[in-house]
Amino acid sequence: MDAEALRTFVTVAETGHFQAAADELGISQQAVSKRIAALERHLGVMLLVRTSRGSRPSPDGQVFLPYAKKVLVVVEQAEQAVRPGSRPLRVDVLNRRISPAQAVYRFHRSHPERELDVVRLSSENAAQAAQAVLEGTVDASFRALAADQVPAGISVERLMDAPLELLVGPGHPLADATHVRPAELAGHRIWIPGITPGTEWAAFYRSLSGAFGLSIDALGPDFGPEALMDTLAESNSLATLVGRGDRYLWPRAHDLRRIPLSDPTPVYPHVLLFRSGDQHPVLTALRAYLGTAGPRCPQDVWAPEWVGAADRTTEPAGTN
Amino acid sequence: MDAEALRTFVTVAETGHFQAAADELGISQQAVSKRIAALERHLGVMLLVRTSRGSRPSPDGQVFLPYAKKVLVVVEQAEQAVRPGSRPLRVDVLNRRISPAQAVYRFHRSHPERELDVVRLSSENAAQAAQAVLEGTVDASFRALAADQVPAGISVERLMDAPLELLVGPGHPLADATHVRPAELAGHRIWIPGITPGTEWAAFYRSLSGAFGLSIDALGPDFGPEALMDTLAESNSLATLVGRGDRYLWPRAHDLRRIPLSDPTPVYPHVLLFRSGDQHPVLTALRAYLGTAGPRCPQDVWAPEWVGAADRTTEPAGTN
DNA sequence: TACTTCCACAACGAGAAGTTGTTACTGGGG
């Protein structure tokens, strides 16, 4: 029992003519005739009385008509319930204080009618996040996933490169520099606590230290942003790296300095993960927004080689 | 949106496995996979999360599941509403006092569980009755329709031959005969009032009179059975013809005689009209009952040549 | 009678939907 067959019957019953129903449905009169005949054969009863002046429902057809209409209504409700865009888009941002969350927030303010749920998955593991996207728990997730680790059915789009800045205390030798080249950081101690081995963050900083010969100290207890800032403010040698635009380490109370890195500018490549073929309109709008209105990064940038090219969408074989 | 696709989704959601659903539905696992993929493509969302240990509904699938079930319920109700046998069979008997009505009544008593509505169409015209059958106003009609006048889509079955008997008053020359040959009636005046020209009755008696050289007076005002019986009782020359088993002219108060005709026995061929392919179970049972338990007629019978052979079913091209 | 309208039938091509055979992935047990 096909919904199109029921719709055809209802249309014929309401118009009174096969040809009129065919016009309304955009098919030929012969196709209408076949659909009705197939429906009658399926049900085992005659539904329409054919005359030379049109057709009208038979007694059985009059009984069937309201049922057919109801089926169509329920089918429409069912399709509506899961129509892409019928529910808010669920975006996982990993951390509300860093650039992607800020960008999503800007998107939300500029498109108030686009319903959006910002969530945080409990895991920091990009593979688990991809799994969550695949299962539909979230629709999209900002991560830094290696291009060769993208599971089948997941598309990735590198939508936002966050330029790194050096964060130092007022006593640090580089405190008054206007720019710093990454190579100049060799020999300085860079401390980034709270990085769990195996996460995407750890992989990024491992690549960064390898590329420029830095010594990045990712170990040590993490007592939170306040403790980190206190330590930086009092130290003449410690430095850390933050993304431009991050609200993670912000307060100026400690007289900390943000010094842009350049020549090249290392960027943290925020990648958006989503299901291949996901047609949620808010997702489409978000991708378009970040692809155009998102912060433009300098020309001379550095990113780990395991990240795909900027703005490239990997399209593995989708489900089915 | 096909009901089978929804049924497949519901089955997978309930069993948790494509293969189990395939077994339950009697198709291959690959077919289930294709149906689900097509449904997901149609809706634009993923409904099931596939794992190596089976499948479970995704968040969207959980939303869709109750709607899918409801569609199936409504579809089942719709099919039930018009399922052949869901309503009583409507049989048109033309006249409650003649043999077919008696036979239908016996059928009803021997099969009390078979729901049956006996109706009388206003028209005595067999063609109009066939039209009513075609339109579904009635499911079957007892008539005497010429085989070559059967419209397309109508099946006819000659299920009951009613042997004719001569009905005369006590003073009639044949009043004490045990049998009468039709040829012996030549010269006698046979009066059958109330026959409207153009009806099936008129056609039958025209054939009968032609075949045996009878003079059948079909004209004259019809004052009803009582008046006819009064006239017969008082007349020494008038006679009329009735079917054996008819309750039409029955009361013995007038001392009327019923004299069987034989050698050959003229029979009024009651033919059942119904829609070709009508699967109403009560219709099937009625046809079987009349084909076996119906009154057997003598070997040497006469019927108009325009009636099909006994127990023959004409099967014109059905609709579609 | 000619003409129109209405629907059904026939033939055919495209595509859907089933089948079997095979592959890829996952998780558990020897």
Place this chain on the structure above:
DNA sequence: CCCCAGTAACAACTTCTCGTTGTGGAAGTA
């Protein structure tokens, strides 16, 4: 550690449904 069982997807092929165009018959109408 590797193999095996289980699950679902992919590929190739067959069948047949479903659409199209073209045509025909029946019935009303000018």
